[in-house]
Amino acid sequence: MKKLINDPQTVVAESVAGFGLAHADVVAVHADPLFVSRAGGAVPGKVGLVSGGGSGHEPLHAGFVGKGMLDAAVPGPVFTSPTPDQIGPAIAAADSGAGVLAIVKNYTGDVLNFETAAELADADGHRVRTVVVADDVAVEDSLYTAGRRGVAGTVAVEKIAGAAAERGDGLEQVTEVAERVIANVRSMGVALTACTVPHAGVPSFDLPDDEIEVGIGIHGEPGRRRVPMARADEITEMLLDPVADDLGLAPGDKVLLLVNGMGGTPASELYVVYGRARRLLEERGVEVARSLVGNYVTSLEMQGASVTVLRLDEELTELWDAPVHTTALRW
Amino acid sequence: MKKLINDPQTVVAESVAGFGLAHADVVAVHADPLFVSRAGGAVPGKVGLVSGGGSGHEPLHAGFVGKGMLDAAVPGPVFTSPTPDQIGPAIAAADSGAGVLAIVKNYTGDVLNFETAAELADADGHRVRTVVVADDVAVEDSLYTAGRRGVAGTVAVEKIAGAAAERGDGLEQVTEVAERVIANVRSMGVALTACTVPHAGVPSFDLPDDEIEVGIGIHGEPGRRRVPMARADEITEMLLDPVADDLGLAPGDKVLLLVNGMGGTPASELYVVYGRARRLLEERGVEVARSLVGNYVTSLEMQGASVTVLRLDEELTELWDAPVHTTALRW
Structure with a gap:
């Protein structure tokens, strides 16, 4: 195996740390638990957008954190869902009081962990809606998925829902826009x-x-x-x-x-x-x-x-x- | 060989054509001879910047055509210099009357072909200066080069000289700025x-x-x-x-x-x-x-x-x- 890495155990943390150093004007990296948020923090009055999933799909999702798109991204291990312990703080960091939309690719691990995190966040007083992206027409069920997989269509969901949040739409409207992208x-x-x-x-x-x-x-x-x-x-x-x-x-x-x-x-x-x-x-x-x-x-x-x-x-x-x-x- | 191509003979032309269709707001593609220019044409009063070289290094150079950077780019065959027949029209397209700076990576074929094109353009009334990027410290001479090779430092030369041209510097000043980047x-x-x-x-x-x-x-x-x-x-x-x-x-x-x-x-x-x-x-x-x-x-x-x-x-x-x-x- 030829890769520009030091250690398979630390590659995600090292890579995300380097990403944070290179782009400190756009993002802030939180090391423990690992997640990425906007450099300036949550935007008052704006619906927060959070996404995440296994690493190895870069720039998805951390590369889409910033004005007009995501407020926080949660990188799991390579090809493995992040845990609710990571997702929870990301939701909290993205919530300025207007609620949070979680954008989840349809993989069983991601869906379960985001669901658990959303329930815990809800108990902490965060209003959370979740949409599940399932754009891959290739197969109906697969190795890691019940139903269609969520793939590159996620970029459009994150961009367009992000713009809706940025223009001041409320949580229900942002969720509706995201669902409309997913449907199309x-x-x-x-x-x-x-x-x-x-x-x-x-x-x-x-x-x-x-x-x-x-x-x-x-x-x-x-x-x-x-x-x-x-x-x-x-x-x-x-x-x-x-x-x-x-x-x-x-x-x-x-x-x-x-x-x-x-x-x-x-x-x-x-x-x-x-x-x-x-x-x-x-x-x-x-x-x-x-x-x-x-x-x-x-x-x-x-x-x-x-x-x-x-x-x-x-x-x-x-x-x-x-x-x-x-x-x-x-x- | 597994590549998303149709034919090795036509891959550059097909790829550049697709690039032009995808980005018609930024670039215009000229098919015969093949070169890429800014969508809006040369900017009156601004020094024109032209670069080029073998294909296979994308986004270099066509990906750097646009406001604040290059006015035209000339893609040769894969890993092979473009010809003076291509470079000449690119120089002419980039020249609004304020002269043209050609940015050339130090490879023998590129240097010769840009030199020939510059001489012909000069005879046609275009004022052309040329800078040669030679930033690779690895080897002094190589398979295709006398002296150091021009590699990724070219991006900095094109960006910074492009900004100098955009702010209204004359041909001598833009050339001086490019030389300063090359020296550093x-x-x-x-x-x-x-x-x-x-x-x-x-x-x-x-x-x-x-x-x-x-x-x-x-x-x-x-x-x-x-x-x-x-x-x-x-x-x-x-x-x-x-x-x-x-x-x-x-x-x-x-x-x-x-x-x-x-x-x-x-x-x-x-x-x-x-x-x-x-x-x-x-x-x-x-x-x-x-x-x-x-x-x-x-x-x-x-x-x-x-x-x-x-x-x-x-x-x-x-x-x-x-x-x-x-x-x-x-x-």
């Missing part, structure tokens, strides 16, 4: 290579040199099927078509198209996929009104990509366009 | 894995599972030496110490610290390297006043990282902080 976003991914969890030391699965895994999860969980390696155009069709079909896209729809890298894929390849996905949408009469291309929800050093489509309405577009100032997303 | 910036990189050039189809060198290449170039050129795989702290010392020594850093110096990923390295690992590099600088009494961590000058899907240090003065700091609006750098 779908994703599917492909792995060209496996990734290696530091404390495991060996690749999380075997993938022959001439095969790819279509419908991969962000922890290397099995997808829909293995197919022979193919051209980018063909692979993009395998991802975009199920997403567009499941979303029931119709001519005249406007969408956000996110092509997300899994961590080890060059940006140049993501733009090849983007170009093809865009053409496929246009052939359906769908307008790509907004775009995002890059590494946003990764799986360590895995080579591969995912395609996410969010059906936009006027309000969602406005909230997507609203200013954001995080380390990974800024405009 | 040093880098060194390490490869954990090789990368595969699409038209070659096989990794550009062999690196055993238990060895790393210290002082690697951004095309996989040999570095200083191969050493056994080591902990991140040790690897970071192998990179930071030669950089700091060569720069002659003294207690009280303020610096920009850039930890750059080679393309296939997770962000989490870059922050581990950042934390250690920062501590090493602090042990020397050097203040890390500004930081940048991420994939900025890559080598396709290579796993590895480089460390760049720029000695700051008040003006360089101010120019670094100035607003920038490109696809890869924005604040």
